[in-house]
Amino acid sequence: MSISHSIAPYYKVMIERDSCKKCKRCTTHCSYGALSYNGERIIADNSKCVACQRCVIMCPAGAIHIIKNESFLPPHGNYTRRIRNAIWAQSGNGGVLLSAAGNDREIRSIFDDLLLDACQVTNPSIDPLRETIETKIFFGRKPSKIDFKRDTMNPNKICLKTEFMPNFEVDMPIMVGHMSLGSISYNAAMAIYQACKELNILAGSGEGGLHPDFYEFGSNIITEVASGRFGVDINYLHNAAGIEIKIGQGAKPGHGGHLPGEKVNSLISQTRMIPKGSDALSPYPHHDVYSIEDLAQLIAALKEATRYKVPIGVKIAAVHNSAPIAVGIVRGGADFLTLDGFRGGTGAAPRIIRDHAGIPIELAIAAVDERLRKENLRDEITLVAGGSIRYSADLIKAIALGADVAMCSMPVLIAMGCRVCQQCFRGLCSWGIATQQEYLVKRLDVDVARNRIINLFHSWNEELKEVLGAMGIDSVESLRSNRDRLRYIGPNPKIAEILGVKHAGE
Amino acid sequence: MYWKNYTSLPKQFRNERVFDGCGISGYMNIDGKRENGKKIIDMITILNDRENGLGAGFAAYGIYPEHHDCYALHFLFDDEPSKSNVLDYLMDVGFIVQSEAIPTKIPPNVDNPPITWRTFFHPQEKKNLSEDEQVLQIVMNINENFEGAFVMSSGKNMGVFKGNGWSHEIAEFYKIQEYKANMWLAHSRFPTNTPGWWGGAHPFNLLNTCVVHNGEITSYGTNKRYLESFGYKCTLHTDTEVIAYLFDLLCRKHEMPIEISSIALAPPLFKEIERFEKNYKIALKNIRATYRSAMLNGPFSIVVGLANPIPTMIGLTDRKKLRPLVIGVSEDDNTIYMSSEEASFRRLMLDPNINFALKEVWHPKSGTAIVATMGRGLSRNGLEKPLEKIELTIEGDN
Ligand code: SF4
Ligand code: SF4
Numbered sequence: 021m022s023i024s025h026s027i028a029p030y031y032k033v034m035i036e037r038d039s040c041k042k043c044k045r046c047t048t049h050c051s052y053g054a055l056s057y058n059g060e061r062i063i064a065d066n067s068k069c070v071a072c073q074r075c076v077i078m079c080p081a082g083a084i085h086i087i088k089n090e091s092f093l094p095p096h097g098n099y100t101r102r103i104r105n106a107i108w109a110q111s112g113n114g115g116v117l118l119s120a121a122g123n124d125r126e127i128r129s130i131f132d133d134l135l136l137d138a139c140q141v142t143n144p145s146i147d148p149l150r151e152t153i154e155t156k157i158f159f160g161r162k163p164s165k166i167d168f169k170r171d172t173m174n175p176n177k178i179c180l181k182t183e184f185m186p187n188f189e190v191d192m193p194i195m196v197g198h199m200s201l202g203s204i205s206y207n208a209a210m211a212i213y214q215a216c217k218e219l220n221i222l223a224g225s226g227e228g229g230l231h232p233d234f235y236e237f238g239s240n241i242i243t244e245v246a247s248g249r250f251g252v253d254i255n256y257l258h259n260a261a262g263i264e265i266k267i268g269q270g271a272k273p274g275h276g277g278h279l280p281g282e283k284v285n286s287l288i289s290q291t292r293m294i295p296k297g298s299d300a301l302s303p304y305p306h307h308d309v310y311s312i313e314d315l316a317q318l319i320a321a322l323k324e325a326t327r328y329k330v331p332i333g334v335k336i337a338a339v340h341n342s343a344p345i346a347v348g349i350v351r352g353g354a355d356f357l358t359l360d361g362f363r364g365g366t367g368a369a370p371r372i373i374r375d376h377a378g379i380p381i382e383l384a385i386a387a388v389d390e391r392l393r394k395e396n397l398r399d400e401i402t403l404v405a406g407g408s409i410r411y412s413a414d415l416i417k418a419i420a421l422g423a424d425v426a427m428c429s430m431p432v433l434i435a436m437g438c439r440v441c442q443q444c445f446r447g448l449c450s451w452g453i454a455t456q457q458e459y460l461v462k463r464l465d466v467d468v469a470r471n472r473i474i475n476l477f478h479s480w481n482e483e484l485k486e487v488l489g490a491m492g493i494d495s496v497e498s499l500r501s502n503r504d505r506l507r508y509i510g511p512n513p514k515i516a517e518i519l520g521v522k523h524a525g526e
Numbered sequence: 527m528y529w530k531n532y533t534s535l536p537k538q539f540r541n542e543r544v545f546d547g548c549g550i551s552g553y554m555n556i557d558g559k560r561e562n563g564k565k566i567i568d569m570i571t572i573l574n575d576r577e578n579g580l581g582a583g584f585a586a587y588g589i590y591p592e593h594h595d596c597y598a599l600h601f602l603f604d605d606e607p608s609k610s611n612v613l614d615y616l617m618d619v620g621f622i623v624q625s626e627a628i629p630t631k632i633p634p635n636v637d638n639p640p641i642t643w644r645t646f647f648h649p650q651e652k653k654n655l656s657e658d659e660q661v662l663q664i665v666m667n668i669n670e671n672f673e674g675a676f677v678m679s680s681g682k683n684m685g686v687f688k689g690n691g692w693s694h695e696i697a698e699f700y701k702i703q704e705y706k707a708n709m710w711l712a713h714s715r716f717p718t719n720t721p722g723w724w725g726g727a728h729p730f731n732l733l734n735t736c737v738v739h740n741g742e743i744t745s746y747g748t749n750k751r752y753l754e755s756f757g758y759k760c761t762l763h764t765d766t767e768v769i770a771y772l773f774d775l776l777c778r779k780h781e782m783p784i785e786i787s788s789i790a791l792a793p794p795l796f797k798e799i800e801r802f803e804k805n806y807k808i809a810l811k812n813i814r815a816t817y818r819s820a821m822l823n824g825p826f827s828i829v830v831g832l833a834n835p836i837p838t839m840i841g842l843t844d845r846k847k848l849r850p851l852v853i854g855v856s857e858d859d860n861t862i863y864m865s866s867e868e869a870s871f872r873r874l875m876l877d878p879n880i881n882f883a884l885k886e887v888w889h890p891k892s893g894t895a896i897v898a899t900m901g902r903g904l905s906r907n908g909l910e911k912p913l914e915k916i917e918l919t920i921e922g923d924n
Contacts, residue, residue, distance in 0.1 A: 143742040143825050144848055151846065156796050158815035165780045166816050175905075177917045178783055180809050187815060393755040399819055420747075492744040494845060497814075498823035504747030 033064035046075035074450035120444035133510030160187035160331035161355035197429035200226025203367030211469035213237035248302025270364025270407035273337030276302035316352035331355035338384030343391035361407020368445030389422025527691030531723035532640035533676035549573030563702035569870035570712035577714035581727035583688025586707035596646035608674030681734035734833035744824030752819035788895035847892030
């Protein structure tokens with residue numbers, strides 16, 4: 021690459037020379053090779069810095085500051101720095117730009133435009149510290165009605181006639197999204213599964229199979245059957261609280277999985293059942309699912325294989341036609357349906373897809389919930405919604421719009437130490453989360469990470485209870501689809517209309 | 527009384543729901559003996575702290591024995607054209623056995639009272655639609671699409687009388703004292719934020735189900751959307767409507783025993799469910815899971831009248847009992863009384879013209895149904911645990 025086309029670095033590493041003790045700790049902690057010692061002092065290669073903050077935190081002298089390098093580019097409101105950089109990068113390497121984490125474009129969040137209701141005078145609010153507020157939910161398919169028969173001779177004898185399908189009881193309407201071992205490290209996966217077991221909630225396995233060490237957490241794991249079928253064998257299917265057929269993912273609708281070969285070490289190769297060092301690229305579609313009837317067959321096959329003991333669901337990316345697709349999936353026999361919005365995260369995705377394909381999860385929940393109700397199917401299934409549930413407010417609003425469970429991943433990573441540098445696809449995560457390099461993985465202390473996830477979800481659930489209490493609701497099922505308790509304050513009334521939410525003040 | 531807004535909320539309020547605090551009362555004679563409206567009027571009018579003159583109503587069961595097999599449709603009309611539109615429509619979709627004005631006593635100098643009307647009606651026979659289902663659709667259609675018309679009630683051998691005024695005014699207006707019923711429900715209102723409209727007063731009715739309600743349903747949005755999946759249309763701007771439809775859905779459409787449907791609406795806490803024996807635990811958990819959208823949240827006490835298959839009166843409060851309900855049973859065990867306050871019973875005691883004595887008065891437990899059935903008596907007293915006294919078996923399970 022000629023020098024005239026090189027891209028100015030995004031960040032600048034500032035080292036306070038006076039405070040630096042020259043311990044060189046920062047040079048070993050930087051997994052991106054941005055820092056080195058030249059015999060006299062620490063020098064920084066700004067072009068390699070990803071602002072992951074590892075050196076900043078690890079420096080014993082607090083001598084490192086990372087600042088944004090934006091002084092020089094001539095401003096242009098249309099050709100933003102982001103767009104210019106993309107053009108420079110592509111005209112240099114001629115390839116599809118990869119990216120990680122979720123869509124980072126500054127698109128207005130609809131969740132943030134929604135306001136919650138609270139009780140005043142006519143109905144008492146409930147204090148969650150003094151009264152029970154319930155957050156348990158059942159994950160799986162329910163019948164549309166229950167048949168009881170009263171004995172004709174003895175009116176006090178009642179027979180329950182309905183047979184129930186498997187449901188998994190979870191203590192919070194929260195689920196950890198699907199992150200495969202491969203996209204995240206062994207330690208990160210271990211911390212997540214341990215936390216979920218402790219909290220009695222579910223976590224997704226991702227499409228990378230299940231390492232035998234994790235079988236003991238199987239009763240809290242939804243395993244994933246994706247188009248690559250990586251790691252799918254009978255043990256995988258039998259060691260799960262539920263199975264999800266992954267059709268799509270919010271960060272990359274219409275795409276398969278991408279696990280770069282750098283991340284496929286022997287651990288990953290064993291779990292995924294693929295050769296070491298090979299890229300794990302799952303096909304874009306499932307090659308046995310080219311239509312809805314094929315999907316119904318796959319659902320039926322998985323139900324047979326698991327002897328009807330666990331719920332089988334389907335995950336789709338939130339796209340324009342999600343509502344009718346969802347109806348087809350539910351009619352096809354799915355016990356739960358996962359919707360993943362366009363801001364959903366990923367370990368690696370083409371940036372063009374991540375940033376431009378799909379629709380916001382808020383609209384997808386509203387449209388799918390509404391359509392399933394029109395077909396009188398809604399209450400039979402569990403609707404899981406993910407794709408940027410960032411904090412408890414998003415979770416609460418997702419449920420009020422119509423989801424049973426909110427699914428999230430990024431907050432779990434952030435709780436463990438992730439700084440959202442969006443470099444996961446490179447496998448060099450300096451925090452030991454999105455990497456397979458032994459020396460980096462070791463940095464993630466499983467016990468600490470587990471406890472932080474437990475704390476995070478515990479606090480979310482408490483916040484959920486606070487909101488329920490303020491609304492005068494003592495059980496989360498009465499929040500679900502209760503759009504009456506939401507109001508819209510955003511700029512676009514059409515959004516409020518699609519959400520079925522009134523404007524604030526109405 | 528307010529001599530306006532008979533069949534719909536005034537336009538500027540149509541986007542709102544009406545919230546209110548209320549008095550509710552009801553009683554049933556187990557032997558089916560019919561009594562005039564004197565007692566129920568006394569019971570509800572004494573609760574005048576709970577009303578502000580913006581709505582009251584009565585439901586009376588067993589009042590039309592001569593037409594007991596017809597649907598007795600009670601209407602409010604704004605004017606003659608609205609009335610003839612509806613009657614024409616009814617003739618298209620069924621048979622009118624008898625059609626007449628509901629007798630009223632209109633105070634002098636009221637020049638635009640509503641037309642109060644009743645029609646004894648049979649729907650046409652249809653192969654794949656039950657009579658009840660047809661009448662339900664007809665009622666929903668009229669209330670939604672016919673300007674100037676409102677169906678107050680649509681059950682058999684029963685009727686609702688309601689309007690916008692103090693309970694004593696409504697009683698007088700409809701001459702409640704002159705009807706003879708074996709089960710009476712009554713309601714008086716204290717709405718907070720709208721002038722109210724006649725149709726929006728309680729009781730709320732659908733087919734034989736009537737509800738009088740004190741409280742506010744915080745799960746309204748959830749319940750409403752659930753009911754809409756089953757074809758109910760919630761157009762009356764009040765949460766009481768959803769209670770009436772939920773009883774209709776569970777008790778009539780899903781044929782659920784009342785002991786069970788009351789659990790679906792006000793279920794025990796999960797931590798309580800854990801303490802139950804196997805069959806009961808399975809049933810209770812699945813009731814909660816399956817009917818999660820039917821659960822009623824927020825403060826309420828309700829008295830519900832059902833008539834199918836046998837007349838039944840139900841009292842129920844929310845799980846935290848944020849609204850009052852008190853029960854009384856007469857000395858001869860034949861009459862079960864329910865009310866927001868004991869004052870209703872004491873009022874009857876003071877009346878020298880009636881022979882009134884109660885054997886027992888008690889407060890039901892939170893979220894626990896009281897069920898009185900005609901011919902059978904009190905089958906649930908509101909003090910039992912969920913499913914207590916019920917022998918529950920699971921099919922295919924030995
Ligand atoms: S870690 Fe801090 S103190 Fe140590 S060499 Fe780096 S900048 Fe200097
Ligand atoms: S997981 Fe690691 S690599 Fe990925 S964004 Fe977070 S800190 Fe960066």
